Amino acid sequence: MGMRPSSGAYRLIMRLWCQECGRPSGPEAKGWHLRRVDVPDEDPEPQLAAYCSSCATREFGSVREDDG
Ligand SMILES: [Zn+2]
Secondary structure: OOOOOOOOOOOOOOOOEEOOOOOEOOOOOOOOEEEEOOOOOOOOOOOEEEEOHHHHHHHHOOOOOOOO
16 A cells, blocks of 8 residues: 565665764664663654664773773
8 A cells, every 4th residue: 555665675774863963874884882772661662763883882882981
């Protein structure tokens, strides 16, 4: 009844955009971080935010895990 994606093979391509700088991920999204951003009482479904490697390092300190 509607538009089909395309005939033949259907490939799922996952593309991420950085929440911080808005940059798109590469094909492998190497070094990218996914973080849950949903609010349990408000959001019925889990939501993920993506961060590129440089923003993830800045935001979460992916290299060092010690806090503080
Ligand atoms: Zn970024």
